[in-house]
Amino acid sequence: MSEHIPKRLREAIERRAGRRCEYCLCPLDITTDPFAIEYILPVIRGGRTVSGNLALSCSTCNGHKYSHIQGYDSVSGQSVPLYHPRLHHWTEHFTWDADPIRLVGLSPIGRATIETLHLNRQRVVNLRHVLFLVGIHPPANTENLD
Ligand SMILES: [Zn+2]
Structure with missing residues (x-):
């Protein structure tokens, strides 16, 4: 269930995210995918409409996250929390492979979130490849996501 997000709050969230999905890092202005304001702690689990519980997310990441707050880490074999854009530091949990087209998990949280x-x-790998060819991937501001 989605709640109404006031326009000013949505704009502030888009700015804070650098106008990228805070999970896959796809740019809002280049994809045809509509973006959502995602409840990191879903409403069904008590999440509220406050800046600290909201993230900019492409609709596909948002759809896969759904009401999940945990995921399975195939290396440790454990259920772990998913990446929380407001509490976790992106660069501690994710990096790019050598291409750099695919995300690699650096931690159980990163691996479980990727999965x-x-x-x-x-489709997102294809987009990253095209963006890489025109010199705008990986995003220069990845460090600012922390
Ligand atoms: Zn995404």
Whole structure:
């Protein structure tokens, strides 16, 4: 269930995220995918409409996250929290492979989030490849996501 997000709050969230999905890092202004304001702690689990519980998310990441707050880490074999854009530091949990087209999890949280949200799905990998060829991937401001 989605709640109404006031326009000013949505704009502030888009600015804070650098106008990128805070999970797969797809740019809002280049994809045709509509973006959502995602409840990091879903409403169904008591999440509120406050800046600290909201993230900019492409609709595909948002759809895969759904009401999940945990995912499975195949290395440790454990259920772990998913990446929380307001509490976790992106660069502690994710990096790019050598290409750099695919995300690699650096931690159980990173690996479980990549798996649960399908962060290396073919369409987003294709987009990253094209963006890389024109020199705008990986994003220069990845460090600012922390
Ligand atoms: Zn995304």
